Amino acid sequence: MSRIPTRTVEDAPDASRPLLQKIAQASPTGRPLNAHAQMAHSTAVLAAYASLRAVTAEHGTFDPKVSWALNLATAATVGNGYMIGIASRFAGMSGWTEAQIAALRTGATTGDAKIDALTNVVREAAANSGNVADVTWKAAQQGGWSDEQLVEAFAYLGLTMFTGYFLNYAQTDRDI
Structure with missing residues (x-):
C-alpha cells in the first residue's frame, strides 16, 4: 500500500x-x-x-535501445517492480526481445557483448554506491565504449536510481 x-x-x-x-x-x-x-x-x-x-x-547521445537497457539493468538492481515494469515495457518497444529483457533484468548475457559490458558497469555501480571494479570498467572500454559514453551512462543510472528509490520510499502502487 x-x-x-x-x-x-x-x-x-x-x-x-x-x-x-x-x-x-x-x-x-x-x-x-x-x-x-x-x-x-x-x-x-x-x-x-x-x-x-x-x-x-x-x-543524451544513446539511442533508445541502449538507454532502456541501462534503465532496465539499473531498475533490476534497485529492485523496484514498478520501475522494472516500466523499463521492461520501453525496452521491448525499443527493440529488445523478451529473452533479452529477461537477461537485462538478471544480468545474464543479452547476446550483445558491447551492451552487456555497459550494463555491467551501471549494474555494478547501482549495487555498490557508485563503485565499479577496474575489471568491469576496462571490459566496457575494451568493448568499445568511450569515456564520454561511460560518463553519460551515469546520467541514466542517476535517473533510474532516483526514480526507483522514490518508488521504494513512497511504496508507490503500480498503475501501468
Missing part, C-alpha cells in the same frame, strides 16, 4: 502544477502516473525528476 497519496494536476501544490501537467501530456495514459502524482507533493522532488529526465532526453 502506498505511503503517499496521489495528486492530480488540479490539487497539486501551485508550484508543482506546470511540471505535473507537462509530465501528464507525455504520459502513456494522458494523466500523471502514480509516481509523478506522489512526487508532486514536493516541487523540489518533481522538478529534480523532471530535470533528470529532460537532460537525458535533450543531451
